[in-house]
Amino acid sequence: MTASDGSGSAALRVPAAAAVRAYLDHLLVERGTAENTLASYRRDLARYLEHLETAGVTDLAAVTERHVGDFLVGLRTGAGGRAPLATASATRAVVAVRGLHRFALAEGMVAVDVAREVHPPAPPRRLPKALDVATVGRLLESRGGEADDLAGVRDRALLELLYSTGARISEAVGLDVDDVDTTERSVRLAGKGGKQRIVPIGRPALAALEAYRVRARPGLAARGRGTPALFLNARGARLSRQSAWASLREAADRAGVDGAISPHTLRHSFATHLLDGGADLRVVQELLGHASVTTTQIYTQVTVDKLREVFATAHPRARM
CATH class of the missing domain: 1.10.150.130 (Tyrosine recombinase, N-terminal domain)
Structure with missing residues (x-):
């Protein structure tokens, strides 16, 4: 028919x-x-x-x-x-x-693509929110101070990894123990569409991960049935994105960081601070796992806005 x-x-x-x-x-x-x-x-x-x-x-x-x-x-x-x-x-x-x-x-189900000329609405251009370096430091140091605080030690390692690698929250909680190479100081992340990438990781993040693996993970793992997951919850199972998000909010409250903070905030801060430090845009693209450099270019606008702000407040003739 x-x-x-x-x-x-x-x-x-x-x-x-x-x-x-x-x-x-x-x-x-x-x-x-x-x-x-x-x-x-x-x-x-x-x-x-x-x-x-x-x-x-x-x-x-x-x-x-x-x-x-x-x-x-x-x-x-x-x-x-x-x-x-x-x-x-x-x-x-x-x-x-x-x-x-x-x-x-x-697939030959229809003879005409009736949706071809219907275009999505143009999204408003929104610049990502980035924390300054000092605020990121306060955020990271707000967790993991007590040796018997297993969740705190874990959260410190998680936050350090997010900022050090620019990983998406789903990529971070999806890590297995073997995905961290301490010798090469790198992490293997599984991005969108299952595409993997290797990113370097800083020494502070590695130290926080080592502290977690020695001091906290064994205790958390003992409560579960055994899993290769790197980050574990209180029942010894893989940490969920929702729990990781809650951990970040708790750290922000402890550090007195105002405003809406999300795991993507650390990703935005990672990219912005790299560009501020002179990193090449293509390198940042690879580190973030963006398929197109166009997606990464939005961070250059953040940097330009920061330059304008500094110029406006520091140059003697900026407001004349």
């Missing part, structure tokens, strides 16, 4: 829900999409299916460009009693939908 695609040609009837399942399987098996990204796409496409069902559309070949455009409008305005999505979240949802229709065309 066939159905018109609105362009005068015909295409096989393929249930939209079945196409979504096939697309998600494609992302998982053939593209190696990261688990977190896949989970987000699954939620976005479930919302898209609800939108199509409300419009009376169940077959993918019956979807038109207007359906896709209306979906984007609904994301931003809050259709169906849902709260409006932020620009970044709406952009991700539209990217997921465009990927679905592009995949469906390539």
Whole structure:
């Protein structure tokens, strides 16, 4: 059985829900999409299916460009009693939908890619927040002072590693013990899409990791069933991203660091301080694991803004 695609040609009837399942399987098996990204796409496409069902559309070949455009409008305005999505979240949802229709065309499920001309909203340019060196120092030194504080020793090692390597929080909690090479002073991180990279690690971070592995990890590991994970929780299992985030907030409170602090704050600080110190942009790109240098270039704007601030306050004729 066939159905018109609105362009005068015909295409096989393929249930939209079945196409979504096939697309998600494609992302998982053939593209190696990261688990977190896949989970987000699954939620976005479930919302898209609800939108199509409300419009009376169940077959993918019956979807038109207007359906896709209306979906984007609904994301931003809050259709169906849902709260409006932020620009970044709406952009991700539209990217997921465009990927679905592009995949469906390539697989012969439809004759036309109706989402090709529907573009995601342009995200506002936001500069990353970076702490100054002294504040980072206070943050790092706020944990791990007591020898019998196993969580404190662990958190000091975690924070030192985040700042020393610029690792994402998911990369840090995903580390196994063998991923740290003390001889080469390096760490093997598994980034987005499972892509691995080797990054150097500073001596203070290595010292904090060694203190954790000797003084704290054995005690935490004894509470669990055995795991190669580097960072362990109170039950001896791998530390979660949520627990790591909570540890950072506790350290920030102890250090008296004001404002919203997240694991990405240390990543931003890592990149900004490297560029301030004269590091090449391409080197910073590799260290951060960015696929494109364009993503890394936002940190150069942070550095330029800092230069302007210093100039405005220090130069005798800056305000004349």
